Amino acid sequence: MTTSEQKQKKTGSFSIFIEEIRKNSLTVTILAIVSGLLVGGLIAAVTSENVYAAFGESFLAGIGAIFTVFWNTYKALFTGSVGVPADIIAAISSGSWDAINRSLAPFFESLVQATPYIFAGLAVALGFRVGLFNIGAEGQIFVGALATVWVATSLKGWPALVHVPLALLAGAAAGGFWGMIPGWLKAKTGAHEVINTIMMNYIAFRLSEYLLNGVLGDPNKATPISAPIEKSAWLPRLFPDPNRFHWGFFVALLMAFLVYWLLFKTTWGYELRTVGHNPNAARYAGMSITRSIVITMVLSGALAGLAGANEVLGVNHNLGVAFSSGYGFDSIALALLGNSHPLGVVLAALLFGFLRNGAIQMQLTAGIPIDIISVLQALILAFIAAPAIIRTIYRLKEPKPELETPAVETKKGK
Amino acid sequence: MAQSSVISSKQTDYISPARRTTMGVVFLVMALTIWFGFVISTTSDALTTFVLYPGGSDVVVADLIFASRPILNILAFLCAGLGAYQLAKGFGKWTNTLLGVVAGLFIAAFLVWGSSGTSLNLAGLLKVAVVRAVPLTLGAFSGIFCERSGVFNIAIEGMMLTAAFCAALFGSLVNIWFGLFTAVLSGILLAYVLAVLSIKYKVNQIISGTVINIFATGITSFLSAKFLQRHSELNDSGRFTTWNIPGLSEIPFFGPILFSHNMFIYAMFIFTAVLTVLFFYTRWGLRTRAVGEHPKAADTLGINVNRTRYISVLIGGAMAGFAGAYFVLGSVGRFDEVMTAGRGFVGLAAMIFGNWNPIGSLGAGMLFGFADSLASKLAILKVPIPNKFLEMAPYLVTMIVLAGVVGRGQPPAAGGQPYEKE
Numbered sequence: 001m002t003t004s005e006q007k008q009k010k011t012g013s014f015s016i017f018i019e020e021i022r023k024n025s026l027t028v029t030i031l032a033i034v035s036g037l038l039v040g041g042l043i044a045a046v047t048s049e050n051v052y053a054a055f056g057e058s059f060l061a062g063i064g065a066i067f068t069v070f071w072n073t074y075k076a077l078f079t080g081s082v083g084v085p086a087d088i089i090a091a092i093s094s095g096s097w098d099a100i101n102r103s104l105a106p107f108f109e110s111l112v113q114a115t116p117y118i119f120a121g122l123a124v125a126l127g128f129r130v131g132l133f134n135i136g137a138e139g140q141i142f143v144g145a146l147a148t149v150w151v152a153t154s155l156k157g158w159p160a161l162v163h164v165p166l167a168l169l170a171g172a173a174a175g176g177f178w179g180m181i182p183g184w185l186k187a188k189t190g191a192h193e194v195i196n197t198i199m200m201n202y203i204a205f206r207l208s209e210y211l212l213n214g215v216l217g218d219p220n221k222a223t224p225i226s227a228p229i230e231k232s233a234w235l236p237r238l239f240p241d242p243n244r245f246h247w248g249f250f251v252a253l254l255m256a257f258l259v260y261w262l263l264f265k266t267t268w269g270y271e272l273r274t275v276g277h278n279p280n281a282a283r284y285a286g287m288s289i290t291r292s293i294v295i296t297m298v299l300s301g302a303l304a305g306l307a308g309a310n311e312v313l314g315v316n317h318n319l320g321v322a323f324s325s326g327y328g329f330d331s332i333a334l335a336l337l338g339n340s341h342p343l344g345v346v347l348a349a350l351l352f353g354f355l356r357n358g359a360i361q362m363q364l365t366a367g368i369p370i371d372i373i374s375v376l377q378a379l380i381l382a383f384i385a386a387p388a389i390i391r392t393i394y395r396l397k398e399p400k401p402e403l404e405t406p407a408v409e410t411k412k413g414k
Numbered sequence: 415m416a417q418s419s420v421i422s423s424k425q426t427d428y429i430s431p432a433r434r435t436t437m438g439v440v441f442l443v444m445a446l447t448i449w450f451g452f453v454i455s456t457t458s459d460a461l462t463t464f465v466l467y468p469g470g471s472d473v474v475v476a477d478l479i480f481a482s483r484p485i486l487n488i489l490a491f492l493c494a495g496l497g498a499y500q501l502a503k504g505f506g507k508w509t510n511t512l513l514g515v516v517a518g519l520f521i522a523a524f525l526v527w528g529s530s531g532t533s534l535n536l537a538g539l540l541k542v543a544v545v546r547a548v549p550l551t552l553g554a555f556s557g558i559f560c561e562r563s564g565v566f567n568i569a570i571e572g573m574m575l576t577a578a579f580c581a582a583l584f585g586s587l588v589n590i591w592f593g594l595f596t597a598v599l600s601g602i603l604l605a606y607v608l609a610v611l612s613i614k615y616k617v618n619q620i621i622s623g624t625v626i627n628i629f630a631t632g633i634t635s636f637l638s639a640k641f642l643q644r645h646s647e648l649n650d651s652g653r654f655t656t657w658n659i660p661g662l663s664e665i666p667f668f669g670p671i672l673f674s675h676n677m678f679i680y681a682m683f684i685f686t687a688v689l690t691v692l693f694f695y696t697r698w699g700l701r702t703r704a705v706g707e708h709p710k711a712a713d714t715l716g717i718n719v720n721r722t723r724y725i726s727v728l729i730g731g732a733m734a735g736f737a738g739a740y741f742v743l744g745s746v747g748r749f750d751e752v753m754t755a756g757r758g759f760v761g762l763a764a765m766i767f768g769n770w771n772p773i774g775s776l777g778a779g780m781l782f783g784f785a786d787s788l789a790s791k792l793a794i795l796k797v798p799i800p801n802k803f804l805e806m807a808p809y810l811v812t813m814i815v816l817a818g819v820v821g822r823g824q825p826p827a828a829g830g831q832p833y834e835k836e
Contacts, residue, residue, distance in 0.1 A: 043633075043636075047636075047637065047640055047641075133620050135568075135620070135624075185813065185816070185817050188817075189816075189817040189818050191813070191816040191817045191818070192816070194566075194568065194620055195762070195763075195766060195812070195813075195816055196813055196816060198568070198759050198762070199759075199763065199809035199810075199812050199813050200809075200813075201759075202756055202759065202760075202806070202809045203806050203809050203810065205756075206802045206803070206805050206806045207802070207806070209802050210800050210802035210803070213802075214800070326628075326631065329624060329627060329628055330628065332621070332624050333624070333628065336621065368640075369635065369636045369639035369640055371631070371632045371633075371635035371636040371639060372632065372636050373632070374628050374629070374631055374632025374633075374635070374636075375629060375632035375633050375636060376632075377628055377632070378625050378626075378628040378629035378632060379629070381621070381624065381625050381628065382611065382622075382625045382629075385611070385615075385617045385618070385621045385622070385625065386611055386615035386617045388615050389615065
């Protein structure tokens, strides 16, 4: 078997996999989320001392305690991510803007948490559509943030109208460059992008440690952290404190629309999807696979870089070494959850944003460590990736083998 | 199958003229770097001191003291000579070996230059390198078991982390041997999840690996925050003590470096031998490799492809579990959140650099361990190279190897593809 044949076969099996995901009905998606939440609650319950104490008293009290844990957990998750309904109603009826702002702050904070997920999820989803696995979003986020913080701290006295876009662009460019390297290596040498993006992640981490301990670091601080960025580079916030909702969310939505438009409304996007779907056909039709791979990885990296830029300009206003907490890997989960479709990604990112924000409250009030949401995300990802598990648990019928309608539809577009 | 591996090894023996030239140029560039980078910035009367026994060793060896500049010149001449021969005639199938030799000479020159005017504890440096190599090499072995049978395992990191947690918890609750046992068991359990998702449900193997990595990070941090941080007695497992191998540990210089460790280090060496025999000299190994290279052919010959994969992945999980136990039982004696810090991925890199081969992976693990060990010493040497750049070296060389610049590695052909019986 020659190398090119193998390569084709691998991409082939990948597109079948994506096809499987696509057939995955909405029911399965919803059930996967619900099951993930249930199992997460169960983990919270079995690790709770109260439950064991209650079981010591009587069986019924134990069951009751389990329900209490479930209720407290998800109540905290809800109030932490959306707000306390009674407070919101009271605030609206009081008519005070300040009270309304405060009561809705958790809801907007969830949107703030969802914003980097949208960027990173789009990055991974775009790769999936072209048959590429961009595991390196984490590293791209870091270099994006580094470039952004450099532009945002070193340019002084610029008008915000120029400074903000410039800082965002710097992040996108750096992320794009970081994505381009594995893309180029894949296209030219066939080196697997999964390994290369992982390696690039760690190179990015070391680079950020180096830069933040050196030229980008704040000399007045003992810890490796950058100086605060110029005020002119802040992504403007829409509401007064403590509400951190900023324009980055709309930039993210714009990007989602652009990715949608690129993939589904342009010839170029058609080409990219064809390469992902059937590289043989693409090559036969005269499309350049090398170019598609490199372009996709650049765009994917740029989107991830924007996630880093967004966090720096919109939320943190500086950059520390531990600023990205696993967005890269989580975004793989949410790209799959969102069916690698921009709209799906936005919805999945909102879910993850609400979960993440709610989990902070959960940690404070219900005493459940925030890391439980990683467990939740892993479970949801497993259920989404292996819909057969969900079908077995809930005794759903196997979907009827569909006719290859998408292929026919897309051909019309050409 | 045996035949195809013979053919493929012949292919690697062939060195194209372009590569021959490239390698020659690389050798010469290294020689020039020694001259213009190192020799020029060394004063003619500078002395280099290498301390040849690590701290805490009874086997005292006299320090090695020599003039830096002549030695650097000799090393540069050797590199240049090898480069010239490579350009003129070429070393043929020995080219890659020679690249290793020249790289070794270059590293030696770097150390001589870095420690000119001061002293460097060479033995200590190497001893730490051996220790740091352990999780990387064992992680690579885990990868070898999985990938040789055709299953990508990017979940080594997650398995190691979970195993480290179990080792700390159960090591504290019962004893270190039970901790080790549960660590290995947890590796096997996660490997079972990987196997079921990848083989039974035919989930893309990168996705199943990601599931395990996210899950492992989440559950260990969750449980650690919930229990270990509140009850410190649950996070005090103790560790395996150093055991000097009688006789061998008294060899000057090499004794303390290689034969004065705890059992994880010896296990690494033993496993290297065991895996080599297992994969290349037994029927089981041949069958496993066959499944990883050409599952259909293996199936035709009556090998149960999926069963072979299940077994290999489970052993790989056990290996990752053992590697994870090292972090706690062989090193610090307690669990910290996300303590594996990407070592599982470096292990994966070591496997690639070692060409999916146990001995190669040991070499790669040692090399990466050395880079790690040297990076922590750079500050002492006052070398104008940031240690973070040296820490990048393992990732960079892996990318270079993967790109085929210095000789393409040969991954198992059927890696990553679920097998569907027709």
